[in-house]
Amino acid sequence: MISTEKASLPAQESSRDLGRFMRRVLRQPLGIAAAVLLLLLLALITFGPAFLEHSPTRTNPLATLQPPSASHWLGTDELGRDVFARIVHGGRVSLSVGLFSMLVGLTIGIAIGGSAGYFGGKVEGALMRLVDAFMAIPTFFLILVIVTSFGNHPVTIILTVGLGFWAQMARSAHAEFKRFRRSEFVEAGRALGGSHLRLMGRHILPQVLPQATVLGTLGVGWAILTEAGLSYLGLGIQPPLASWGNMLQNAQAYLWSQPMLAVWPGVFIAITVLAFNVLGNSLRDLLDPRS
Amino acid sequence: MTEFITQRLFQGVVVLFLVSLLTFFLINLAPGGPSSLIDFQSTAAEREARLARYGLDKPVHERYLNWLGGIVRGDLGTSINQGLPVSQLLMQRLGPTLWLGVASLLLAALFGIVLGIIGALWKNRWPDHLVNTIATLGMSIPNFWLGIVAIIVFAVQLGWLPSSGFASIGSGFDLGDRLAHLLLPASVLAFSLMPNVTRVTRAALLEVMTTDYVRTARSKGLQENRILGKHILRNAMVPVTAMLGLITTVLFSGSVVIESVFGFPGIGRLAIEAANGRDYPVILGVTLLAGLIVVVVNIVVDILYAVIDPRIRHD
Numbered sequence: 001m002i003s004t005e006k007a008s009l010p011a012q013e014s015s016r017d018l019g020r021f022m023r024r025v026l027r028q029p030l031g032i033a034a035a036v037l038l039l040l041l042l043a044l045i046t047f048g049p050a051f052l053e054h055s056p057t058r059t060n061p062l063a064t065l066q067p068p069s070a071s072h073w074l075g076t077d078e079l080g081r082d083v084f085a086r087i088v089h090g091g092r093v094s095l096s097v098g099l100f101s102m103l104v105g106l107t108i109g110i111a112i113g114g115s116a117g118y119f120g121g122k123v124e125g126a127l128m129r130l131v132d133a134f135m136a137i138p139t140f141f142l143i144l145v146i147v148t149s150f151g152n153h154p155v156t157i158i159l160t161v162g163l164g165f166w167a168q169m170a171r172s173a174h175a176e177f178k179r180f181r182r183s184e185f186v187e188a189g190r191a192l193g194g195s196h197l198r199l200m201g202r203h204i205l206p207q208v209l210p211q212a213t214v215l216g217t218l219g220v221g222w223a224i225l226t227e228a229g230l231s232y233l234g235l236g237i238q239p240p241l242a243s244w245g246n247m248l249q250n251a252q253a254y255l256w257s258q259p260m261l262a263v264w265p266g267v268f269i270a271i272t273v274l275a276f277n278v279l280g281n282s283l284r285d286l287l288d289p290r291s
Numbered sequence: 292m293t294e295f296i297t298q299r300l301f302q303g304v305v306v307l308f309l310v311s312l313l314t315f316f317l318i319n320l321a322p323g324g325p326s327s328l329i330d331f332q333s334t335a336a337e338r339e340a341r342l343a344r345y346g347l348d349k350p351v352h353e354r355y356l357n358w359l360g361g362i363v364r365g366d367l368g369t370s371i372n373q374g375l376p377v378s379q380l381l382m383q384r385l386g387p388t389l390w391l392g393v394a395s396l397l398l399a400a401l402f403g404i405v406l407g408i409i410g411a412l413w414k415n416r417w418p419d420h421l422v423n424t425i426a427t428l429g430m431s432i433p434n435f436w437l438g439i440v441a442i443i444v445f446a447v448q449l450g451w452l453p454s455s456g457f458a459s460i461g462s463g464f465d466l467g468d469r470l471a472h473l474l475l476p477a478s479v480l481a482f483s484l485m486p487n488v489t490r491v492t493r494a495a496l497l498e499v500m501t502t503d504y505v506r507t508a509r510s511k512g513l514q515e516n517r518i519l520g521k522h523i524l525r526n527a528m529v530p531v532t533a534m535l536g537l538i539t540t541v542l543f544s545g546s547v548v549i550e551s552v553f554g555f556p557g558i559g560r561l562a563i564e565a566a567n568g569r570d571y572p573v574i575l576g577v578t579l580l581a582g583l584i585v586v587v588v589n590i591v592v593d594i595l596y597a598v599i600d601p602r603i604r605h606d
Contacts, residue, residue: 132302133309136585138543141562141578142314148566148574149318225433229548232435233563252439252552259443266436274431281427 024286031282034275041272045091054082056089057240067260074264077247078254083261087268090242094269097158097237098224098276104162105223106216109169110208116170117177118200128174134167139226147235157236161223169215176208210287214280221276228269244269292597299593303586310582315358318571319351362579368572372565377576380561385580387457388557391480391550392542394473398481399488399538404531406485407492408524414497422493426486434483434545438552441475455554476553480545484538491534495527502526533596536589543581 025032053071059079066076074083116127134142146160180186181204189203224244230236231245239246244265251262349357361368367377410422446454453472458465499505500523508518547559554560558577565573 129302129305129309132306133313133582135540136306136310136582136589137314137578138540138547138581138585140544140547140559141581144547144562144566145314145317145574145578148569148571221431225431228433229435232433233548233551235563235566248436248439255439255443256447259447262436262439262443266433266440269436270432273433274427277427277431 028282034278037275048088052085054085056085086242090244093243097227098220100158101161101223102219105165109166110173113170113173114177117174118181131167131170139164180204214284217280221273303590314578367576370573372568372570384558384561394477395480399484403485403488407489410493411496426489429486435548435552438479476549480549495530499523499527535592539588
């Protein structure tokens, strides 16, 4: 009897843990709402283009700056392009840039910050000074420097925005790896002959993942904002490819005649970034009880 | 203390050196870097003359050393597009940015601290949720878009405030006119800085509220207002001051975009003009200046911090 009880314990424990976890998830209604909103948005930009009546790039000189109508839900822009179609296609660009930049920043940040924290000593000193240097350059200036030199191909934009984000991630990965490098389970792995890469990747990295998830989620919002700002300035995603940022750049010339043109892309940026920020905050409450 | 300051200064110089190294080589080693300047229809002799004029015929490390040597003497090179010394351009443009920066910082500090106090005093009740909502909105709404909307509402529809510029054309210095031009851009920039201040203030207050000395003050029967003012706020302001360095970098990044929205003739706008015109000496100069200001602010904050809190000096 006793032995069967013991054997069934872990299963019970884990199902009880899952139940407890689900209850904690349900205590984050705002976070759930944000996640649902993001899923809807994802569905819109993934499947939307197949159902769209208008092309995002086809111009129509006879129907410029139209107000919203049954055919053009959000009206048309200065070249007669359908604003809603451009919002949907622009969303693809903005969200992809946001997600991939965040992944770039997260990867570089964890690799460099993690190595600094894990190895300590001279490596730590050198790498962390590099992080300091990146933190001292206001992100937008760094991005301007890179975009000016390397051009504004979408892939370059992704790498560049990611580079604006990595230093922050490196700081927190540094602190976490430093905290865990002498902990017992890492020492045990070391005693078993685990390589540095294995110790860092298999033993410490999982400890950092909850925090990385939170920072990553907030990071997507930040990256979308940054790309939008860059494209608004004419240095990011280039027309005719639509992004929420470069739609605003064109719209500013028509503030007096057609102000709503400048409102729609901003509303979509704000709602998307808001959803990522709310989701990030909920994930922090959920996954990172220390803060 | 002297040792602490020397150490911080030395670290600051190292960071600035890295900043210069980073920006210079990013720009000069890029495929589209300064060497692409010669892609004009010109004769070979003209091209060589152009290269020689900007020193581009020399190897990159030599150019870096020349540039660095110039900086030490206060010479940041010459703007390619405007033909003026970079240092002169920076001086012209620094004024408006400082006005904008200081105004936004004051607004962000005022509203951020007040909201942070409200959040902490009514923790987890509706005022706290409201503060949290405002802070999250500040983080999420693109500041340049908010600027555009502010122009639509206050300049286009209502006509209360000027839509762009730093001063009315043709008038001398007039404080009212200047503040009218500053109000929209500074408020918009402050709105995106405010969440940082609010979050740190709220967290710091909540931490200080649980300390022993606050409990002692309360058990001595001190008035709640006195405890809040003399014991809690004063101590909670330490971490808020400490984040001034971070705020400065966010401020610079924000000014790049906001100055463009409002046609504000500052450093950020200069950076955009230089980026669009591939004016490499100006981009280098602007970035280095921004880095310098950030590093100096950080050092000053660190020293202030160490003066206020002796534990820092001895870690």
